[in-house]
Amino acid sequence: MSTAYDPSNIFGKILRGEIPAHKVYEDEQTLAFMDVMPQGEGHTLVVPKAPARGLLDADPESLAALIRVVQKVGRAVKQAFQADGLTLFQYNEPAGGQTVFHLHFHLVPRHEGVPLKRHEGGMADQAVLAEHAARIRAALEA
Numbered sequence: 001m002s003t004a005y006d007p008s009n010i011f012g013k014i015l016r017g018e019i020p021a022h023k024v025y026e027d028e029q030t031l032a033f034m035d036v037m038p039q040g041e042g043h044t045l046v047v048p049k050a051p052a053r054g055l056l057d058a059d060p061e062s063l064a065a066l067i068r069v070v071q072k073v074g075r076a077v078k079q080a081f082q083a084d085g086l087t088l089f090q091y092n093e094p095a096g097g098q099t100v101f102h103l104h105f106h107l108v109p110r111h112e113g114v115p116l117k118r119h120e121g122g123m124a125d126q127a128v129l130a131e132h133a134a135r136i137r138a139a140l141e142a
């Protein structure tokens with residue numbers, strides 16, 4: 001099995017603007033956008049712009065910038081959805097649950113007693129994703 005980074009992955013295409021995404025935050029090194037198969041309202045992804053298949057092959061400087069944005073966006077996601085908590089997922093390689101081979105963190109706002117949905121539960125309504133992205137952007141600006 002090849003573990004080289006493949007730039008044709010869906011997040012690479014989003015970063016190049018080949019596929020649309022509901023963006024919530026962007027800077028020179030990172031991009032945050034809504035997960036199209038959310039496990040809960042407000043499920044957001046944060047990715048580095050630098051190519052990295054996963055955590056273990058990421059450039060340390062890129063990873064440091066990424067985790068700062070994960071924290072910043074995580075606070076906004078939690079606030080925007082008045083969540084009781086926040087679940088952070090990061091998967092590496094198929095055995096670790098990774099299905100898109102571009103390093104990414106999942107931020108899922110959590111409410112007491114509300115279980116996560118299945119990640120393969122189907123595509124979310126685009127209008128709902130747009131509204132959720134707007135809520136997070138507003139929290140980032142607050």
